[in-house]
Amino acid sequence: MAANPAYDPALDAPAEKQPLATRLMYLVRKQPLGAAGAFIVLIMVLSAIFAPVLSPYDPTANDFAAMAEAPSGAHWLGTDQFGRDLLTRIVFGARTALVVGFASALVGGIIGLVLGVASAYFGGRFDLLFQRVMDVFMAFPLIIMALAVVSIFGTGVQNVIIAITIPFIPRCARVVRSSALALREIPYIDAARACGYSHTRIILRHMVPNVMAPFLIMITAFVGQAILLEASLSYLGLGVQEPTPAWGLMLQGGAEEYAESAPWIAIFPGLAITLAVFGFNLFGDAVRDVLDPKLRSQ
Amino acid sequence: MKTFAMKTAAAFAVGAALALSAGAPGAAQAATPKKGGILKYVVPAEPPSFDGHRETSFALIHPIAPFYSLLIRVDPSVPYKSGNFVCDLCTEMPKPTDGGKTYTFKIRRGVQFSDGTELTAHDVVATYQKIIFPPQGVASARKAFYVMVDSVTAPDPYTVVFKLKYPSGAFIPALANPYNFIYSKAKLDQDMHWYEANIMGSGPFIFDGREAGAVIRGKRNPNYFHKGKPYLDGFEAIFAKKQSLRVQAIRGDRAAIEFRGFPPKSRDDLVKALGKDITVQESNWNCVLIVTPNHKKKPFDDVRVRRALTLAIDRWGGSKYLSKIAIVKAVGGVAFPGHPLAANKAELQKLAGYWPDLKKSRAEARRLLKEAGVPNLKFELHNRGVDQPYKIVGTWLIDQWKQVGMTVTQRVQPTGPFYATLRKKKDFDVSLDFNCQAVVNPLLDVAKFISDDKTGNNYGNYQDRELDKMFDAMNQEPDPKKQRAIMRKFEKRALDEQVNAMITLWWYRIIPYRSYVKGWYISPSHYLNQQLEPIWLDK
Numbered sequence: 001m002a003a004n005p006a007y008d009p010a011l012d013a014p015a016e017k018q019p020l021a022t023r024l025m026y027l028v029r030k031q032p033l034g035a036a037g038a039f040i041v042l043i044m045v046l047s048a049i050f051a052p053v054l055s056p057y058d059p060t061a062n063d064f065a066a067m068a069e070a071p072s073g074a075h076w077l078g079t080d081q082f083g084r085d086l087l088t089r090i091v092f093g094a095r096t097a098l099v100v101g102f103a104s105a106l107v108g109g110i111i112g113l114v115l116g117v118a119s120a121y122f123g124g125r126f127d128l129l130f131q132r133v134m135d136v137f138m139a140f141p142l143i144i145m146a147l148a149v150v151s152i153f154g155t156g157v158q159n160v161i162i163a164i165t166i167p168f169i170p171r172c173a174r175v176v177r178s179s180a181l182a183l184r185e186i187p188y189i190d191a192a193r194a195c196g197y198s199h200t201r202i203i204l205r206h207m208v209p210n211v212m213a214p215f216l217i218m219i220t221a222f223v224g225q226a227i228l229l230e231a232s233l234s235y236l237g238l239g240v241q242e243p244t245p246a247w248g249l250m251l252q253g254g255a256e257e258y259a260e261s262a263p264w265i266a267i268f269p270g271l272a273i274t275l276a277v278f279g280f281n282l283f284g285d286a287v288r289d290v291l292d293p294k295l296r297s298q
Numbered sequence: 299m300k301t302f303a304m305k306t307a308a309a310f311a312v313g314a315a316l317a318l319s320a321g322a323p324g325a326a327q328a329a330t331p332k333k334g335g336i337l338k339y340v341v342p343a344e345p346p347s348f349d350g351h352r353e354t355s356f357a358l359i360h361p362i363a364p365f366y367s368l369l370i371r372v373d374p375s376v377p378y379k380s381g382n383f384v385c386d387l388c389t390e391m392p393k394p395t396d397g398g399k400t401y402t403f404k405i406r407r408g409v410q411f412s413d414g415t416e417l418t419a420h421d422v423v424a425t426y427q428k429i430i431f432p433p434q435g436v437a438s439a440r441k442a443f444y445v446m447v448d449s450v451t452a453p454d455p456y457t458v459v460f461k462l463k464y465p466s467g468a469f470i471p472a473l474a475n476p477y478n479f480i481y482s483k484a485k486l487d488q489d490m491h492w493y494e495a496n497i498m499g500s501g502p503f504i505f506d507g508r509e510a511g512a513v514i515r516g517k518r519n520p521n522y523f524h525k526g527k528p529y530l531d532g533f534e535a536i537f538a539k540k541q542s543l544r545v546q547a548i549r550g551d552r553a554a555i556e557f558r559g560f561p562p563k564s565r566d567d568l569v570k571a572l573g574k575d576i577t578v579q580e581s582n583w584n585c586v587l588i589v590t591p592n593h594k595k596k597p598f599d600d601v602r603v604r605r606a607l608t609l610a611i612d613r614w615g616g617s618k619y620l621s622k623i624a625i626v627k628a629v630g631g632v633a634f635p636g637h638p639l640a641a642n643k644a645e646l647q648k649l650a651g652y653w654p655d656l657k658k659s660r661a662e663a664r665r666l667l668k669e670a671g672v673p674n675l676k677f678e679l680h681n682r683g684v685d686q687p688y689k690i691v692g693t694w695l696i697d698q699w700k701q702v703g704m705t706v707t708q709r710v711q712p713t714g715p716f717y718a719t720l721r722k723k724k725d726f727d728v729s730l731d732f733n734c735q736a737v738v739n740p741l742l743d744v745a746k747f748i749s750d751d752k753t754g755n756n757y758g759n760y761q762d763r764e765l766d767k768m769f770d771a772m773n774q775e776p777d778p779k780k781q782r783a784i785m786r787k788f789e790k791r792a793l794d795e796q797v798n799a800m801i802t803l804w805w806y807r808i809i810p811y812r813s814y815v816k817g818w819y820i821s822p823s824h825y826l827n828q829q830l831e832p833i834w835l836d837k
Binding site for chain 1: 540541542561563564566567615618619622623683689692693694696697700707708709710711
């Protein structure tokens with residue numbers, strides 16, 4: 001059997017033989033931007049987990065003696081109009097962002113994965129009809145779709161997750177389907193059918209694991225998008241509600257009125273959103289580069 | 299009985315004057331008015347319909363009131379004394395006869411609607427028939443204000459007679475309500491709903507067009523019956539939902555004024571940016587945010603829980619600090635602060651939630667919650683999706699309740715669904731609600747707190763017959779001192795003993811506007827003095 005000229009065995013070598021630190025250093029050298037993204041994501045995750053330990057203040061406690069205070073030793077990023085410590089609210093806001101981001105991306109992605117693979121596997125009229133339904137959903141821009149959903153279900157963290165999950169489903173299903181269409185023609189699927197395996201078993205055990213690469217790429221991209229969408233919905237007053245710490249909500253509460261006299265109220269939550277989305281995008285690109293064989297060969 | 303009406307009128311005049319902490323802004327504006335120009339002003343929302351009798355929103359009053367005249371009104375030259383009632387369409391304020399039960403108004407001759415037809419007493423009667431005795435299927439938002447009215451008739455084309463069931467000091471203030479636009483009988487006979495989608499009045503301006511979602515225009519009525527007025531050639535009411543947009547419109551001189559009110563921060567920004575080009579008028583506001591527990595939902599059917607809710611709130615501290623970021627200020631009870639019928643500070647401090655010792659108050663709140671079996675009460679605060687002051691006050695309240703161990707989340711809904719929840723679904727735990735009135739008239743304004751089957755705007759789902767009795771007694775009591783005594787008992791029962799609802803803070807109206815706008819004076823209500831006829835532009 002001839003060797004694949006596009007395959008570089010050296011790419012896999014460190015992962016198999018070297019200790020963890022070496023392998024990490026190798027990845028950092030190979031994907032410096034991805035590593036930076038992963039670092040931002042890691043910081044965010046750790047902040048969310050250890051928020052009560054890291055934050056010296058209660059994120060929802062009003063302190064009218066410290067209303068709209070500029071950054072200082074006591075309040076590193078200043079306070080908002082209710083005297084709440086901005087750093088504390090940003091750190092706790094990471095929880096909201098991650099919960100909404102991961103929940104929406106995972107739920108939307110997994111439903112889209114199963115539906116996309118099923119659509120490719122069954123083909124025919126089912127595929128035709130299912131894809132037209134997906135077309136209808138895809139015709140709406142992400143934010144418009146989320147706005148429509150939240151206006152039906154109402155505001156709050158759970159409803160925001162639902163609102164962001166629904167528009168993710170067709171997007172994931174469409175990408176996964178295109179990968180699964182190629183899989184469907186591979187003989188081992190025919191072999192599985194010949195063995196009398198059920199459709200569910202063929203889809204879940206034989207097809208789904210083989211489309212994980214595009215799926216994981218989609219998921220990482222979705223997390224960043226979901227954080228941005230959550231911030232947008234909260235900014236529009238349709239997402240998470242006070243006093244829950246959430247970055248978009250922090251912008252909504254202070255950006256308009258205090259932009260001139262207390263700009264830190266808007267700047268720091270804005271920076272947090274930007275950094276988080278930037279981090280997830282870099283990380284997602286790196287995941288794609290590593291998992292996509294075409295890009296890996298380049 | 300004449301003395302009853304006179305005493306009450308005097309009480310209103312004195313009370314309203316006292317009630318305005320900002321004082322009289324008029325003197326500084328005295329100058330010779332100039333004619334001409336278009337007044338551009340911003341309005342935060344579009345009117346749901348054009349029918350003043352049906353609607354309750356400033357969104358209708360601000361763009362639509364200039365097209366209509368009223369029978370009587372609050373004096374536009376001193377609207378901050380909202381007990382000063384003067385004729386608009388009538389020729390002279392009547393003195394009550396028949397022991398205070400009959401009021402006879404003489405109507406001006408030669409008044410024309412904008413279609414050229416003459417306005418007579420029959421139009422006034424048709425209007426008040428629609429307001430007081432609306433036929434089936436016709437909405438009248440304030441018909442409860444006229445429970446004392448027995449009949450309205452026109453013995454001749456220039457005389458209107460109101461006969462009351464009993465003498466009432468609340469009648470004249472109710473009659474001066476700025477929503478009582480005088481409509482054409484011919485149009486009402488043709489279709490009682492005609493005015494919901496059409497505009498045709500006898501006011502200082504004539505409708506000159508509308509661009510949905512953008513602007514309503516009016517032009518000067520050349521046949522206006524107050525000779526020499528209006529001074530303006532016309533007006534443009536520009537709709538702008540976002541507050542930042544409205545502030546920027548004034549800053550950039552794309553609009554001269556917004557009549558509802560801005561928060562202190564926006565005032566400060568405008569003053570800082572524009573200096574002498576901005577004038578500011580401020581006043582206590584006859585509007586209050588109310589916490590309404592759902593009495594049909596556990597554990598809010600338990601008076602101990604409701605009492606704990608009110609005891610946790612630091613109103614005195616809230617007034618000091620919230621007034622820096624929101625359009626709220628005065629601490630008060632059920633009646634407009636400063637009015638003779640309102641509680642003074644010493645009286646307030648005897649009520650639950652107003653005690654001067656906050657620690658004691660919150661300790662009692664914790665004790666009551668424990669006693670009621672809900673030491674760590676969790677519930678949802680239902681709120682309206684409007685920043686000022688709803689969401690600001692809502693966030694503050696959640697922090698107040700947290701300090702006695704309650705965990706509160708907030709559900710915010712846009713105005714339509716918000717009211718649907720209050721009026722139809724009724725599935726809320728505790729809701730923020732408001733009581734905004736036009737003419738300062740506590741005798742009727744407190745109708746908000748009586749049983750929900752007696753009034754149209756109590757959303758607490760409770761009946762309190764004791765309160766109902768006190769309300770009726772107060773409205774039929776001729777002696778203002780006794781009225782006040784009953785009001786105290788009413789207040790004690792509503793806010794302390796039963797805690798049917800909780801007053802938060804009364805609103806504070808701040809109007810920063812371009813200094814070239816003259817002739818407009820602030821009032822304790824954003825509904826009053828919006829016909830725009832005295833306004834002129836010093837450009």
